[in-house]
Amino acid sequence: MSDALLEVxxxxxxxxxxxxxxxxxxxxxxxxLDGVTLTVQRGETLGIVGESGCGKSTLARVIMRLLDPTxxxxxxxxxDLTALSEREMRPYRRELQMIFQDPYASLNSRxxxxxxxxxxxxxxxxxxxxxxxxxxxxxxxxxxxNPEHYNRFPHEFSGGQRQRIGIARALAVxxxxxxxxxxxxxxxxxxxxxxxxxxxxxxxxxxxxxxxxAHDLSVVRxxxxxxxxxxxxxxxxxxxxxxLYARPRHPYTGALLSAVPIANxxxxxxxxxxxxxxxxxxxxxxxxxxxxxxxxxxxQEDCAANDPPLVHHGAGHEAACFFPLEKWPLTAAxxxxxxxxxxxxxxARVAEAHAGGPT
Amino acid sequence: MSVEPENxxxxxxxRGDALLEVxxxxxxxxxxxxxxxxxDGVSFDVRPGQTLGVVGESGSGxxxxxxxxxxxxxxxGRIQVVGDHPPGxxxxxxxxxxxxxxxxxxxxxxxxxxxxxxxxxxxxxELRGSEISMIFQDPMTSLNPxxxxxDQLVEAVMLxxxxxxxxxxxxxxxxxxxxxxxxxxxxxxxxxxxxxxxxRQRVMIAMALINDPALLIADEPTTALDVTTQAQIxxxxxxxxxxxxxxxxxxxxxxxxxxxxxxxxxxxxxxxVAEHAPVFSLFEQPMHPYTWGLLGSLPRIDVxxxxxxQIRGQPPSLLRPPxxxxxxxxxxxxxxxxxxxxxxxxxxxxxxxxxxxxxxxEERKLEESRRVVAELALDVxxx
Numbered sequence: 028m029s030d031a032l033l034e035v036x037x038x039x040x041x042x043x044x045x046x047x048x049x050x051x052x053x054x055x056x057x058x059x060l061d062g063v064t065l066t067v068q069r070g071e072t073l074g075i076v077g078e079s080g081c082g083k084s085t086l087a088r089v090i091m092r093l094l095d096p097t098x099x100x101x102x103x104x105x106x107d108l109t110a111l112s113e114r115e116m117r118p119y120r121r122e123l124q125m126i127f128q129d130p131y132a133s134l135n136s137r138x139x140x141x142x143x144x145x146x147x148x149x150x151x152x153x154x155x156x157x158x159x160x161x162x163x164x165x166x167x168x169x170x171x172x173n174p175e176h177y178n179r180f181p182h183e184f185s186g187g188q189r190q191r192i193g194i195a196r197a198l199a200v201x202x203x204x205x206x207x208x209x210x211x212x213x214x215x216x217x218x219x220x221x222x223x224x225x226x227x228x229x230x231x232x233x234x235x236x237x238x239x240x241a242h243d244l245s246v247v248r249x250x251x252x253x254x255x256x257x258x259x260x261x262x263x264x265x266x267x268x269x270x271l272y273a274r275p276r277h278p279y280t281g282a283l284l285s286a287v288p289i290a291n292x293x294x295x296x297x298x299x300x301x302x303x304x305x306x307x308x309x310x311x312x313x314x315x316x317x318x319x320x321x322x323x324x325x326x327q328e329d330c331a332a333n334d335p336p337l338v339h340h341g342a343g344h345e346a347a348c349f350f351p352l353e354k355w356p357l358t359a360a361x362x363x364x365x366x367x368x369x370x371x372x373x374x375a376r377v378a379e380a381h382a383g384g385p386t
Numbered sequence: 387m388s389v390e391p392e393n394x395x396x397x398x399x400x401r402g403d404a405l406l407e408v409x410x411x412x413x414x415x416x417x418x419x420x421x422x423x424x425x426d427g428v429s430f431d432v433r434p435g436q437t438l439g440v441v442g443e444s445g446s447g448x449x450x451x452x453x454x455x456x457x458x459x460x461x462x463g464r465i466q467v468v469g470d471h472p473p474g475x476x477x478x479x480x481x482x483x484x485x486x487x488x489x490x491x492x493x494x495x496x497x498x499x500x501x502x503x504x505x506x507x508x509x510x511x512e513l514r515g516s517e518i519s520m521i522f523q524d525p526m527t528s529l530n531p532x533x534x535x536x537d538q539l540v541e542a543v544m545l546x547x548x549x550x551x552x553x554x555x556x557x558x559x560x561x562x563x564x565x566x567x568x569x570x571x572x573x574x575x576x577x578x579x580x581x582x583x584x585x586r587q588r589v590m591i592a593m594a595l596i597n598d599p600a601l602l603i604a605d606e607p608t609t610a611l612d613v614t615t616q617a618q619i620x621x622x623x624x625x626x627x628x629x630x631x632x633x634x635x636x637x638x639x640x641x642x643x644x645x646x647x648x649x650x651x652x653x654x655x656x657x658x659v660a661e662h663a664p665v666f667s668l669f670e671q672p673m674h675p676y677t678w679g680l681l682g683s684l685p686r687i688d689v690x691x692x693x694x695x696q697i698r699g700q701p702p703s704l705l706r707p708p709x710x711x712x713x714x715x716x717x718x719x720x721x722x723x724x725x726x727x728x729x730x731x732x733x734x735x736x737x738x739x740x741x742x743x744x745x746x747x748e749e750r751k752l753e754e755s756r757r758v759v760a761e762l763a764l765d766v767x768x769x
Contacts (some may be wrong), residue, residue, distance in 0.1 A: 078612035079418040079508075185700050215443035215639065215701075220683035227693070243613065249685035249694070269690065286617035287687045288642030292665050292765055294688055295646040302621055303614040306582045 028295040032204060032236050032378050033067040033090065040085050059085040059347045060096070061260040067204070068354065072230065072237040074251030074268065076244055076283070080307050083240045087208045088236060092116060103204070121151055124197035128209035130189030134181040136231040140167070141177040157216030166195040169232075171225060187218035194225065198233070206238045211246060223250055244287050248272050253343070259310055259318040262337060267345040274355050276346035279303075280318050281292050281355065281362065294345055301359045315347070324363040326352045404431035404496075406455075406631050407602060411493035411503075412474065413454040415446075419486040422704045424450040425433045425491070426657040432601065437627065437634040441641055441680075445701055447657040448637045454491040455502055455696050456518065457510050490627065492596040496595030497601070498583070511641075519594035523606035525586035529578040535589050536574035537560075538595060546597050546740035561592040563733055565622060584615035588622065602627075605637045619646055641684055645669060654678050656702050656712035659731045665704050673734045673742040673751050675717045680766070689763045711745070719746055719754075 041056040059082045067073045077084045088094040091102055092108050101108045103119060111119070124147075124260045126134040134143055145163045148154060154162060164174035170191040181189055190210060197205055208225070211219040227250065229235060243248050247254055247268075256264040257280065264277040275281045282303040289295035303320045308314055314321050318328035329349055337345040350364065392509060405663065413425040424449045431436045442448045453459050475492050494567065495502040514520070522528045530538055539558035540551060555574070561572035565588040578586055587607060588723065594602055604623065608616035622754070624647065627634055636647055644651050644665070651668045652674065653661040661674040672678055682695025699716045702708050708715050710725040729743040744751065759765050 040522070047442045078614065132702060187700065216641070216680060216683045216699040217702065220685075221697040223685065224694055224696055244613065244684075245685040245687040248687060249691065272687065282614060285686065286613045288616075288620075288640065288646045288683070289688050290642045290645050290669070290684050290686060291688060291766065292645045292669050294766065296643070304618070306584055306615065 030175065031066040032069045032102075032104060033060075033238070034102040035063055035065050035086075035090065036100045036102070038089055038096045038101065038223045039064045040082075040089055040094060041097045051276065055311050058260050058313055059090065061313075062099075062280065063257075063260070063262060065255055065262065067236060067238060069112055070230075070234055070236055072239055072250055073254040074247035075238065075240045075257060076242065077257035077282075078242060078256060078308060080259070081257040082310075083257050084208055084259070084294060087125070087238065087240050089121055091206055093125075095098075100269070103334060106118075120333050121147075122203045124200065124202040124331075126190075126193050126197050126207040129213055130186055131181075131213075132195055133193055134189055135183055136341055139178050140184075141174075142174070143181070143192060144195045144199055145369040150201075151200055153200065153322045160346050163195075167199065169229070170195045185218075186214055187221060189226070190214065190218075190222050194229070198229065201233075201236070204236045204238065206240070208240045209242070210239075212243060219246070222386045226250065234306060241315045244272075244283060251298045256283070259313050261318060262345075262347060263319065264336070264346040266340075266346075267342070270342065270344050275320075276340050276351040277348045278323050278325050278350070278352060278362065280346075281352050281357065282324075284345060285356070287374060298356060301357070324359075403433060405434045406432040406635075407494070407496040408451075408455065409494045409496075411430050411451060411454060411491065411495060412477060413459060413483055413489060413491040414477050415460075415489040416484055416487055417705075418487075420705045421478055421481050423657055423707065424704060425454060425473075425488075425729075426704075426707075428493075428654070428657075428659055430652050430659065430662055431740055432633050432635055433649075434600065435627070435631045436649045437636055437647055439651040440635060440652060440654060441639065441644050441656035442635045443701060444641060444657075446654040446705065447656050447704075449605050451654075452520070452558055452605065452635060452637060455497075456520065456603070457491075457502070457505075457507070457513055459489045459491065460487070472705055473711060481622070490548070494674055511519065511526070512546070515599075516597040517599050518601045518603065519597070519599040520603040520605065521587070521590045521607050523609050525583065525590045525610075526578060526672065528590060529586065532686040534577055534704050535574050535581075535693045539574070539589075539593055542593050542596055551554030557578065557596060558633075560594075561596045562589070563587070564595075564626070565592040566618075567592070584612055584618060587611065587615075587619050591619070591626070595632070597632065597633060601633045601635070603635045603637070607636070616643075623647075641680065642687075653680070656707060657704055658712055659741070659743060660713065661740075661742045662731055663742075667736055667740045670753070670759060671736045671740070672712075672757050673736060673740065673755055675746070676713045676745050677742075678754065679716070681758065681762055681764065686762075691762070691768070695761075711743070719750075721745070755766075 038060055041054040041058050044055045046054045063086060077083050089096050096109060098243050100280050108119060109277060110328055141163050144166055145159050148159045148162060159221055164177060167174045169369040170361045173189050203341040213224060230237060239250050250269045254266060255262055258279050263279045275284055282301060285301045303322055308321060315332045316332050317335050320326040335347045335349050409429045411425055413426045415422040417426055428451055440448045444467060477492060480490060491503060493503060536558055539561060540554040543549060543554040543557050559570050559574055562574060567588055569575055608619050611619060639646060648665050650664050652659055655676045660676045672681060679697035683697060697716050702712060710727055711729050714720045714724040723745045729745050731741040731743040734740045736744050737746040
């Protein structure tokens with residue numbers, strides 16, 4: 028674990044809901060993140076998936092220190108960022124850059140492309156005007172744009188090209204870590220493929236480390252070395268991408284995977300789809316115990332009472348579930364653990380093993 | 387007297403039994419920058435009880451096609467073209483003459499033999515919501531925020547059926563129950579904002595199906611929803627469809643969604659049909675270079691791909707589309723003829739129901755198709 032670039036430890040982020048005008052008092056809080064621990068190794072891509080409201084974007088903003096966590100630490104290159112003042116933070120801002128979802132909203136429409144891409148250089152006082160200009164033109168070329176477009180405005184570019192501008196801006200100050208929050212979800216498939224390929228190429232060329240946040244499980248599989256599945260502010264499962272998609276352990280991961288439409292009509296129609304009922308609960312008042320238990324097909328009494336810890340399933344594979352999936356794929360009945368005969372005993376045994384397992 | 391458009395597209399494979407038969411549909415918009423040819427000669431059939439998936443990227447004309455059929459584009463909406471006028475040129479003349487921003491559509495759209503493009507406003511109002519219903523991407527903007535969903539459902543019933551308001555309310559509750567809204571008797575008096583995104587889309591579906599239409603047009607119905615909610619909604623549409631025998635036109639950008647849901651698929655590119663085929667045929671023997679590009683661009687949940695096969699460049703502007711085949715500037719297979727002629731969707735060597743608009747030699751296409759399918763592991767069957 029010595030080569031970790033980013034270590035997020037027990038991070039919680041609660042957004043208070045206040046009442047009153049002069050004397051504001053907190054009446055409740057939105058528990059966006061609740062004890063998230065993960066590490067990102069140098070040079071890898073960590074994918075974070077989850078449905079809306081699972082806290083993945085909040086996590087991105089806490090990592091970037093655009094938000095201060097309620098508790099917990101974020102260590103970057105061994106340094107605890109949460110303890111730094113704004114001023115002390117400044118040199119680290121160079122190392123951490125972000126790419127946003129909406130290339131229409133994240134670029135200043137009144138500035139020329141040259142100024143947008145060059146702004147980080149100016150902020151960090153890097154180089155002379157002429158050097159900056161050359162650097163920006165190089166960057167435009169690196170991301171596949173014409174350097175002659177230096178003086179154009181963002182509205183003159185298509186969505187995919189704008190996302191390239193956003194990427195060039197993020198690369199300007201030679202960051203170590205790039206946090207990409209849904210960078211391709213606003214793009215059409217053919218343009219999305221171009222941007223995903225570009226991100227992979229840039230990673231190989233500049234040795235970048237990515238935290239890649241998306242709701243699209245196929246995109247995350249394609250780009251990530253390891254994947255984290257989040258549900259209501261907590262980690263549900265964490266594994267190498269290949270293992271997670273071939274052999275999910277958490278029922279929520281299983282439900283997500285069987286909900287994704289497959290672009291292969293025979294495979295898609297043959298599989299026994301398991302459709303999860305209900306909606307994601309309100310994060311102001313999350314369910315007790317395992318946050319997934321009200322929707323979980325395998326939930327038992329224990330799940331409502333106790334919060335399942337992350338349990339190891341070998342080779343960096345962890346899942347927070349008392350009744351992990353025994354195999355994959357599962358039929359809907361197996362998913363509900365309705366299997367006949369001796370398998371009920373098997374289920375109980377697995378459950379017992381995990382109840383006494385590591386915490 | 388029926389309209390005989392000039393550029394008649396290929397005869398469909400199963401003529402005669404179609405519920406909706408669209409031929410040479412064109413919709414042009416007048417804008418500040420010039421005339422946008424948003425739909426430019428599109429033909430397809432929808433058969434009763436079947437699902438037609440219409441896929442394409444933004445601006446491919448997939449939504450405008452369906453909006454044109456229901457006359458939901460900006461006014462005046464349409465002119466009739468009878469006789470020898472080349473419709474495209476006539477439309478441009480008309481639009482140039484117009485001072486205002488407007489749109490016009492030509493062609494035919496036969497719904498049970500009746501041309502919707504010639505139907506009166508009154509007739510279309512009768513049809514919409516009773517025989518043909520539509521659901522949209524964002525249920526929050528399609529529902530009226532200041533009326534309870536009960537009021538809106540009752541209105542939908544009473545507009546088209548001669549029933550008492552008491553009976554309409556009963557029907558509304560039944561409809562809500564059918565789409566899986568819990569405690570429908572109480573929730574019927576709630577307002578749209580009191581429902582989650584998935585529940586709102588269920589309400590929209592209840593409203594669309596309340597008069598038991600023969601055709602449901604669903605325009606990106608699950609794009610705004612999370613993946614587990616999407617699975618719920620697609621399952622619901624499938625169940626209701628098989629129960630009521632409704633035909634569905636499913637407009638989407640997601641090839642995975644049509645792969646699992648559609649019987650036939652139309653792939654649109656730059657206002658035209660690139661390929662039109664039964665679902666298995668499209669994925670197992672895709673015949674158009676754009677379809678190959680789309681399939682190769684797609685990150686997959688079922689296969690690990692080292693690198694995505696990207697299509698170079700961007701979709702063309704519909705203000706000044708390229709000469710000849712619209713896909714030519716991005717197509718790695720393009721040759722001289724592609725620059726000079728506009729390909730029509732014609733039957734391929736695969737089977738008579740499989741149409742594509744490409745000049746490439748059939749042999750070459752079959753060969754490339756096999757290569758693409760093998761590379762993308764599209765022929766893999768479940769273990």
